[in-house]
Amino acid sequence: MDESWIQQMAHASAGRPDPAIGGGIVTLAVGKTKSVTFVIDGGQVRSVGHDDSELLPSVRVPLKGAQVDSLLSGSQSLAQSFIRGDIKPVGATGALVGLVELFEDEQFMTEFSGLVQGH
Numbered sequence: 001m002d003e004s005w006i007q008q009m010a011h012a013s014a015g016r017p018d019p020a021i022g023g024g025i026v027t028l029a030v031g032k033t034k035s036v037t038f039v040i041d042g043g044q045v046r047s048v049g050h051d052d053s054e055l056l057p058s059v060r061v062p063l064k065g066a067q068v069d070s071l072l073s074g075s076q077s078l079a080q081s082f083i084r085g086d087i088k089p090v091g092a093t094g095a096l097v098g099l100v101e102l103f104e105d106e107q108f109m110t111e112f113s114g115l116v117q118g119h
Contacts (some may be wrong), residue, residue: 001030001068005116006038007018009045013102018042022098024058030065040098059091061099071103072113078103 021039025048029035037057039046048055063071067087070076079100081087089096102108 001028001034001036003036003047005036006045007049008115009038009055009112010047012108012115013044015089016043016102016105016108019098019101020058022094022096022099022101024089025055026095027060028068028097029062029067040092040095040102043081043102044100045102057091058095059089059093059099061087061089061096063087074109074113077102 023042025037026036027037035050039048044108067076067081071078071081078087082089082096082100
């Protein structure tokens, strides 16, 4: 997980229709050292700009490395993992809804996982 993830998410989400629900600043974190912070706006991902770098995330989603792999492979659903309590985000529901909506979009996940695995 690094800055290229954000670029790949932005590319994979370009042109998605605005779901009119959810969005905000999201941090995905694996352990204490790896994380990416990005904005979900109108169903699309954009990088947190340098001017925004001091903004706090609306939601922080701690993940294990195996969970990231499972999400990318499609063997695990972010929504189901949250409902079961396997993933315990901290923060605003609106931003979490935007993230879940994004990660439940089959077209987005297919393109994003292809970009990540090809990187």
